[in-house]
Amino acid sequence: MIEIPAFLHWFALLAQGPGRAAAPTLQLVIKVMDIVVCVKRVAATDSQIKIAADGKSLDPAGIEFVLNPYDEIAVEAALAAKEQFGDSTVTVVTLGSADAQKELRTCLAMGADKAVLINDGGRSQDAFSTAETVADYLKGTAASLIFCGKQAVDGDESQFPPRLAELLGMPCVTEITSLTLEDGSLVAERDIEGAREVVNCSLPAVISTNKGLNEPRYANLKGIMAAKKKPLEEIEAAAIDPATSIESLSLPPARSEGKIVETVDQLVDALKNEAKVL
Amino acid sequence: MSNIIVIAEARSGSLKKTSLEAVTAGKELAAKAGGQVIAIIVGNDLSAAKEALAASGADKVIALQSEALAQYSGDGYSAAISGELASLDPACVLMAHSAMGRDLAPRLAANLKTGLISDVTALHYDDSKFGATKPVFAGKAYRKSYFEKSPFMATLRPNNWAGQSDAGSAEVSDASPSVSAADLKAIVQEVVAAASDRTPLQEARVVVSGGRGLKESEHFKLIEDLAAAFGPGVAAVGASRAVVDAGWRPHREQVGQTGKVVAPTLYFACGISGAIQHLAGMSTSQFIVAINKDANAPIFKVANYGIVGDVFEVLPALTAAVKATV
Numbered sequence: 379m380i381e382i383p384a385f386l387h388w389f390a391l392l393a394q395g396p397g398r399a400a401a402p403t404l405q406l407v408i409k410v411m412d413i414v415v416c417v418k419r420v421a422a423t424d425s426q427i428k429i430a431a432d433g434k435s436l437d438p439a440g441i442e443f444v445l446n447p448y449d450e451i452a453v454e455a456a457l458a459a460k461e462q463f464g465d466s467t468v469t470v471v472t473l474g475s476a477d478a479q480k481e482l483r484t485c486l487a488m489g490a491d492k493a494v495l496i497n498d499g500g501r502s503q504d505a506f507s508t509a510e511t512v513a514d515y516l517k518g519t520a521a522s523l524i525f526c527g528k529q530a531v532d533g534d535e536s537q538f539p540p541r542l543a544e545l546l547g548m549p550c551v552t553e554i555t556s557l558t559l560e561d562g563s564l565v566a567e568r569d570i571e572g573a574r575e576v577v578n579c580s581l582p583a584v585i586s587t588n589k590g591l592n593e594p595r596y597a598n599l600k601g602i603m604a605a606k607k608k609p610l611e612e613i614e615a616a617a618i619d620p621a622t623s624i625e626s627l628s629l630p631p632a633r634s635e636g637k638i639v640e641t642v643d644q645l646v647d648a649l650k651n652e653a654k655v656l
Numbered sequence: 657m658s659n660i661i662v663i664a665e666a667r668s669g670s671l672k673k674t675s676l677e678a679v680t681a682g683k684e685l686a687a688k689a690g691g692q693v694i695a696i697i698v699g700n701d702l703s704a705a706k707e708a709l710a711a712s713g714a715d716k717v718i719a720l721q722s723e724a725l726a727q728y729s730g731d732g733y734s735a736a737i738s739g740e741l742a743s744l745d746p747a748c749v750l751m752a753h754s755a756m757g758r759d760l761a762p763r764l765a766a767n768l769k770t771g772l773i774s775d776v777t778a779l780h781y782d783d784s785k786f787g788a789t790k791p792v793f794a795g796k797a798y799r800k801s802y803f804e805k806s807p808f809m810a811t812l813r814p815n816n817w818a819g820q821s822d823a824g825s826a827e828v829s830d831a832s833p834s835v836s837a838a839d840l841k842a843i844v845q846e847v848v849a850a851a852s853d854r855t856p857l858q859e860a861r862v863v864v865s866g867g868r869g870l871k872e873s874e875h876f877k878l879i880e881d882l883a884a885a886f887g888p889g890v891a892a893v894g895a896s897r898a899v900v901d902a903g904w905r906p907h908r909e910q911v912g913q914t915g916k917v918v919a920p921t922l923y924f925a926c927g928i929s930g931a932i933q934h935l936a937g938m939s940t941s942q943f944i945v946a947i948n949k950d951a952n953a954p955i956f957k958v959a960n961y962g963i964v965g966d967v968f969e970v971l972p973a974l975t976a977a978v979k980a981t982v
């Protein structure tokens with residue numbers, strides 16, 4: 379990727395249509411790798427989940443919202459790629475309400491260059507409408523390396539990265555635990571059931587990140603101060619209806635409290651004769 | 657009549673057990689919604705997998721065979737299957753929520769311009785609408801949704817349907833997908849098998865997990881010994897997030913919200929206090945045993961049996977007792 383002459387990117391920008399090409403800045407033209415990270419604002423993993431009065435959604439009262447943990451790994455991977463390739467930009471993109479500005483600022487404080495909020499006013503989205511909306515936005519950019527967390531820890535769908543790749547006509551490597559980026563291609567490893575796959579992939583590509591890939595950096599004070607001045611663009615989400623409608627959200631039945639045994643012999647006896655699992 | 661399509665999966669030529677489960681789930685839907693259950697398998701050396709699928713209860717089996725698709729490629733398999741689906745009038749497309757299912761099913765859904773409910777534990781067909789229930793927030797809640805688009809798509813959580821291996825003999829047809837090696841953008845170059853004595857965490861009947869209470873990474877030997885006491889292929893070792901973050905254990909062993917969600921027959925939590933993230937990953941286990949020196953540890957709230965005691969004393973005794981029993 380690094381040898382691609384700057385003028386090719388100028389042509390790419392012109393090809394994007396009048397809306398984007400009308401005022402390309404010199405800064406954009408000389409960038410050789412447009413790295414994008416798709417992130418989500420989610421309930422923190424230590425949240426006690428309560429159901430809202432509608433019986434279909436999370437009651438946000440008392441919930442702390444944070445950057446999805448797997449997305450922190452994606453941001454770190456993007457920053458590492460930028461460090462490797464040099465002259466690149468890291469843009470973080472999210473779909474959500476204005477509240478998600480907080481998580482975008484977190485990414486900017488970690489070192490991302492700019493952020494885009496596709497504002498949907500907080501309306502209900504599913505994986506279908508989310509991927510369609512974000513893909514529509516990314517089609518108008520020169521994104522060549524797109525990182526996502528392997529799943530958002532709220533819906534636990536793990537659908538977004540391959541959907542995005544399909545819509546953008548790109549290959550995708552999901553749930554990676556190691557990554558070697560080369561010019562125009564990458565090699566990644568991913569855990570599968572009882573084994574590990576080594577995957578070769580051409581660029582542009584969509585990558586989804588698993589725990590173990592890296593240790594996400596913390597935003598330091600300098601980063602937090604710098605993030606306040608970095609560009610955070612807000613655009614209105616296209617009206618795309620979800621493919622699914624939520625009927626209900628419910629809590630699982632509580633486990634009945636068990637019993638305390640005094641000795642290992644009592645435990646083994648209970649496992650053997652009561653539970654019948656030994 | 658529309659059909660119920662099951663995307664099956666072969667590894668090193670043999671059919672994955674979760675693909676048999678998906679056929680059973682497909683039959684469950686076909687009984688309500690009508691249509692035939694058609695299983696599609698992609699790869700190169702498929703004779704054993706085709707034979708297993710033919711006896712799975714499916715009505716038809718279609719094998720998409722190509723040398724180019726001998727190794728998994730998300731874009732390649734998606735293109736091959738999408739081409740085949742066009743002529744099959746699918747009302748429903750099902751696949752296991754495996755590493756391949758998570759990679760492939762969303763691509764197919766995007767290609768078909770439809771929804772997908774992933775990692776489902778129950779399927780529904782009510783008032784001519786397909787739907788599914790899935791755990792969200794790592795099992796802290798369950799969400800039921802219905803489909804507004806067609807076809808319906810779902811990936812199925814393992815161990816929720818019973819696969820069949822002697823349910824008739826379906827008609828098997830071979831097709832050659834028009835995907836060439838040169839078209840493939842992401843392709844598996846190598847599959848490195850894990851050490852053969854390791855049971856995959858999510859497939860193990862017994863999981864023995866350790867936490868901070870073990871004090872040092874070397875002491876995980878006690879956890880490994882208890883797991884080994886159950887005999888080969890039965891128990892897997894798990895770990896809390898705290899000890900994974902501390903670097904004592906690899907992340908693939910982490911049980912909990914940012915690790916693996918497990919539901920074994922028997923789960924041992926040793927020296928694990930039971931943070932809410934951990935409970936989310938194991939509280940659907942059938943029987944839970946907690947060993948912790950703090951009687952107030954939250955883990956005792958979900959445990960069927962608890963021992964308030966020192967893991968360094970309890971574990972060796974328990975290992976000896978299990979060895980003597982199994």
